[in-house]
Amino acid sequence: ACGSEESSGSSEGSEDLLTQLKEKGTVTVGFANEKPYAYQEDGELKGAAVDIATAVFKELGIHTVEGKLADFSQLIPGLNAGKFDVITAGMAINPDRCENADFGEPEMMYGEGLVVQAGNPLDLHSYKDIADNPDATVVIMQGATENEYVKSEGVSEDQIQSASDIPATFSAVSSGRASATTGTEMSLKMALETSNSDNLEFVSDFEQPDIEGIPSYGAAAFHKDSDTLREAYNEKLAELKEDGTVKELLEANGFSAENNSVPADITTEGICSGEQY
Numbered sequence: 603a604c605g606s607e608e609s610s611g612s613s614e615g616s617e618d619l620l621t622q623l624k625e626k627g628t629v630t631v632g633f634a635n636e637k638p639y640a641y642q643e644d645g646e647l648k649g650a651a652v653d654i655a656t657a658v659f660k661e662l663g664i665h666t667v668e669g670k671l672a673d674f675s676q677l678i679p680g681l682n683a684g685k686f687d688v689i690t691a692g693m694a695i696n697p698d699r700c701e702n703a704d705f706g707e708p709e710m711m712y713g714e715g716l717v718v719q720a721g722n723p724l725d726l727h728s729y730k731d732i733a734d735n736p737d738a739t740v741v742i743m744q745g746a747t748e749n750e751y752v753k754s755e756g757v758s759e760d761q762i763q764s765a766s767d768i769p770a771t772f773s774a775v776s777s778g779r780a781s782a783t784t785g786t787e788m789s790l791k792m793a794l795e796t797s798n799s800d801n802l803e804f805v806s807d808f809e810q811p812d813i814e815g816i817p818s819y820g821a822a823a824f825h826k827d828s829d830t831l832r833e834a835y836n837e838k839l840a841e842l843k844e845d846g847t848v849k850e851l852l853e854a855n856g857f858s859a860e861n862n863s864v865p866a867d868i869t870t871e872g873i874c875s876g877e878q879y
């Protein structure tokens with residue numbers, strides 16, 4: 603195949619992407635360095651989304667997974683620009699994103715979290731608490747679902763700050779530039795473990811908002827032209843859900859089988875169409 607040096611997100615040319623990847627034996631995945639979903643540590647690609655994708659690709663005869671780091675907000679644009687073959691970032695499926703990428707079937711379920719300064723000086727326990735306090739600000743990773751979640755709970759645009767990644771959101775709260783940050787529960791817990799700012803606290807009694815999008819369902823995301831690859835991925839993924847491998851991989855990455863496994867009736871089509879969103 604021509605252009606075999608480049609990973610191409612499109613199936614233009616003589617062979618579809620699945621066939622190309624099988625021939626190369628390598629798939630290139632986009633990720634945003636967010637533990638425990640997809641991150642690099644000691645030169646190795648790790649995380650629940652990476653592990654699940656790696657297991658699926660292995661079943662497809664694609665044994666090497668290479669990572670390409672991108673800001674979270676650049677994952678879908680990067681996919682569509684052909685920088686990687688698939689996004690493995692535990693990205694939440696939602697109707698807006700479904701317009702720009704084709705998600706695989708859901709691999710994990712997750713909720714939200716909140717990190718504030720130690721002692722929780724503004725007494726923030728929900729997105730509504732932020733909305734109700736004009737002095738409160740929240741810093742959120744660019745492109746993350748939480749930007750919409752807080753707004754739907756009444757937080758105003760001028761209370762929201764943006765940062766390119768989770769470490770940058772933590773330093774904004776730690777330095778007092780923002781009152782709080784929100785992200786997925788697991789991202790915040792993990793980032794807090796490795797953060798060297800001891801003046802931050804995870805709000806353990808955070809109230810999950812009762813809004814569209816929560817809980818979220820994370821999945822791999824494919825280029826709109828990669829139907830064959832996505833269908834083959836979904837087929838193997840279903841087998842690995844069935845035989846307990848997905849559950850095992852979630853647990854190995856700190857998720858709980860009980861709280862983070864996807865209920866059997868939830869489908870990507872259902873979420874994209876808005877019926878299950």
Ligand SMILES: CC1=N[C@H](C(=O)O)[C@@H](O)CN1
Pocket residue numbers: 636639674691692693694695743745746747748785786789820
């Ligand atoms: C795993 C993850 N999920 C959310 C999202 O999909 O936007 C954001 O919190 C960013 N990271």
